[in-house]
Every structure is written in C-alpha cells, then in structure tokens.
Amino acid sequence: xxxxxxxxxxxxxxxxxxxxxxxxxxxxxxxxxxxxxxxxxxxxxxxxxxxxxxxxxxxxxxxxxxxxxxxxxxxxxxxxxxxxxxxxxxxxxxxxxxxxxxxxxxxxxxxxxxxxxxxxxxxxxx
Numbered sequence: 027x028x029x030x031x032x033x034x035x036x037x038x039x040x041x042x043x044x045x046x047x048x049x050x051x052x053x054x055x056x057x058x059x060x061x062x063x064x065x066x067x068x069x070x071x072x073x074x075x076x077x078x079x080x081x082x083x084x085x086x087x088x089x090x091x092x093x094x095x096x097x098x099x100x101x102x103x104x105x106x107x108x109x110x111x112x113x114x115x116x117x118x119x120x121x122x123x124x125x126x127x128x129x130x131x132x133x134x135x136x137x138x139x140x141x142x143x144x145x146x147x148x149x150x151x152x
Contacts, residue, residue: 098134 070077071091078086078093085095089106096102097119100110104119114121117134124132125146131138132146144150 070088075088083093085093087096089102094102100116103116110121117130122130128138128143131143138148
C-alpha cells in the first residue's frame with residue numbers, strides 16, 4: 027500500500043511538472059522593434075482631426091472617421107467620398123486612366139514626351 031501511495035504521488039508530481047507552462051517571455055528580437063501604432067490610433071471620430079497630422083498617419087484628411095491620403099486613395103480621391111470609377115486610379119487627387127493618360131502613363135507621374143500613351147506605354151506601336 028505504501029509503495030502504491032508513493033507511486034501515485036510521484037505520478038501526480040510528474041504530471042504537474044509536465045503541464046506547468048513556463049513564464050511568458052518577450053522575444054529579444056521583438057524588444058528592439060518600434061511598432062507603428064494600430065490603425066485605431068488614427069481614428070478621428072472620437073479624436074480631433076489634428077490626429078491625422080501626426081507623423082506616421084496614413085493621411086492628413088479625416089474622412090468617415092479615418093485619416094486618409096486624398097492624393098492617392100481611390101475611395102477619397104482629391105476629397106472625401108469622391109471615389110474613382112472602375113478602371114481609374116487616383117493620382118495627385120485626380121481620377122485618371124493609367125492606360126491612356128499622357129501625364130500618368132502606366133504609373134502616377136509618368137509623363138510621355140511624345141503625348142502618346144497607349145495601353146500604359148509611351149509611344150506604343152500596337
């Protein structure tokens with residue numbers, strides 16, 4: 027009987043040690059990383075719109091309670107709630123067609139010297 031009791035106690039102690047979780051440690055690799063604030067930090071519904079002017083903000087304009095970049099946001103192109111139609115891209119606050127626009131041929135700000143933009147290429151002979 028005594029051997030059975032000692033065996034059960036040793037078994038219980040072994041199970042307790044096996045299921046015990048080690049204390050949570052923060053990785054030393056993550057300790058040196060400066061994380062950017064979560065998107066909710068730039069929520070301008072409950073905060074003043076000046077939160078959008080903080081460094082690291084996604085944009086300087088408060089639209090629908092979020093800080094947005096009205097220069098390149100397809101949902102808020104040039105102004106709040108002004109979205110670009112299908113096939114158009116927001117470049118410098120204007121909705122443009124990158125396939126045919128001479129000032130934004132293939133990418134925003136890519137000007138064609140010959141004033142000929144076809145399929146997003148300057149001087150494309152198609």
